[in-house]
Amino acid sequence: MIELRIKQTVRDVTDFPKPGIIFKDITPILKDAGLCREITAALQEQVKEMKIDLIAGIESRGFLFGMSLANLMGIPFVPMRKSGKLPYKTVRQEYDLEYGSAALELHEDAIFAGQRVLIHDDLLATGGTVVAASKLIEKLGGEIAGYSFIIALDFLKGRERLKGFSAPVYSLASY
Numbered sequence: 239m240i241e242l243r244i245k246q247t248v249r250d251v252t253d254f255p256k257p258g259i260i261f262k263d264i265t266p267i268l269k270d271a272g273l274c275r276e277i278t279a280a281l282q283e284q285v286k287e288m289k290i291d292l293i294a295g296i297e298s299r300g301f302l303f304g305m306s307l308a309n310l311m312g313i314p315f316v317p318m319r320k321s322g323k324l325p326y327k328t329v330r331q332e333y334d335l336e337y338g339s340a341a342l343e344l345h346e347d348a349i350f351a352g353q354r355v356l357i358h359d360d361l362l363a364t365g366g367t368v369v370a371a372s373k374l375i376e377k378l379g380g381e382i383a384g385y386s387f388i389i390a391l392d393f394l395k396g397r398e399r400l401k402g403f404s405a406p407v408y409s410l411a412s413y
């Protein structure tokens with residue numbers, strides 16, 4: 239079962255990047271090409287009945303499987319990046335993290351009004367990042383079709399923060 243494979247492979251790193259945080263390190267997954275293929279296929283299986291025009295992936299770990307998934311589905315991928323990284327005109331949203339604060343940006347021509355967007359990230363924790371990503375998509379007139387994560391830290395209540403966006407939330411492994 240994919241959830242068990244993911245949990246057996248992810249590495250817990252205590253006190254990173256700050257004391258008290260147990261960091262879910264997905265880099266061991268990336269070394270297992272077979273598991274990466276299975277994860278991408280499982281992510282696709284969860285959303286295959288949905289109408290999705292494009293996938294928006296969140297820097298940096300959301301790029302890894304977000305791009306693979308978009309490629310498998312034959313649809314575009316757009317990167318949502320941390321402050322100051324995108325070269326063209328952007329829309330911007332500040333947010334708080336489990337361990338700090340940051341801002342996300344998106345090229346203003348990345349999404350057209352009415353396009354249905356699947357937001358992908360590796361991990362849902364407090365939901366601060368993905369709420370900021372959702373606001374960026376709505377600023378450009380996009381519709382949020384759903385949310386796709388590999389891991390959800392359910393004890394941090396990120397799903398509850400996403401309720402206001404009325405879109406399904408999928409994950410492959412929950413803690």
Ligand SMILES: O=P(O)(O)OC[C@H]1O[C@H](OP(=O)(O)OP(=O)(O)O)[C@H](O)[C@@H]1O
Pocket residue numbers: 296297298299300334335336359360361362363364365366367368396
């Ligand atoms: O639900 P939240 O509490 O907002 O946390 C989840 C976010 O935190 C991590 O990213 P991070 O900001 O550490 O950046 P990285 O992907 O570049 O490592 C993770 O990849 C998510 O994007």
Ligand SMILES: Nc1ncnc2[nH]cnc12
Pocket residue numbers: 259260261262263336361363364
């Ligand atoms: N505990 C955690 N592990 C990995 N990424 C995270 N992003 C936010 N919290 C995290």
